Amino acid sequence: MKMSKKLITLEGKIIFDPMDRTNKHMKQSSWKRIAMVKLDGDICDLYTWFIERRYNLKLNKPLRGAHISFINDSIKKLGDYDDKWRYLKEKWDGKTISITLSVDPNIGPTGHWWLTIPEEYRKELHSIRKEVGLGRPYYGLHMSIGYSNEKNIEQSKYIDRLIKNFGRNYL
Numbered sequence: 001m002k003m004s005k006k007l008i009t010l011e012g013k014i015i016f017d018p019m020d021r022t023n024k025h026m027k028q029s030s031w032k033r034i035a036m037v038k039l040d041g042d043i044c045d046l047y048t049w050f051i052e053r054r055y056n057l058k059l060n061k062p063l064r065g066a067h068i069s070f071i072n073d074s075i076k077k078l079g080d081y082d083d084k085w086r087y088l089k090e091k092w093d094g095k096t097i098s099i100t101l102s103v104d105p106n107i108g109p110t111g112h113w114w115l116t117i118p119e120e121y122r123k124e125l126h127s128i129r130k131e132v133g134l135g136r137p138y139y140g141l142h143m144s145i146g147y148s149n150e151k152n153i154e155q156s157k158y159i160d161r162l163i164k165n166f167g168r169n170y171l
Helices: 023-028 043-055 081-092 123-131 153-166
Strands: 007-016 032-039 067-074 096-102 112-116 142-147
Touching (some): 007 081, 067 123
């Protein structure tokens, strides 16, 4: 039996060099460049509510809200990064883009939850990366939903093991 993918498409705005939100971001800003798609709406709130109801698991929400970081790289990878970055920023910053996500949440062993952008819907973001000479990102393109804290990390790991061993429908 072949199942069709369950997808949702949302509108977002491309943002280059978003405001630093933590000391870590501030320290990394001298050697790292960031570009993201900030999504409209409250999809992170919806999913954290859903996960809390379904698994009794309260997640910490992403500091930047619903977004996809599609460039989060060292400037050393960009070669002549100032000119390339300025060109890319002038061309894309503030543009609206459609993002298609799989609706099934994923969880990793570190307690992070996310929605993936299926491979066939990543082309535009990959092409923007390619314009400045970047390859595919280390982590696949995704939207973080939230993450476990020290009080509930073991519960997240348990849910992750159940899904891996028995499948998503088991829960």
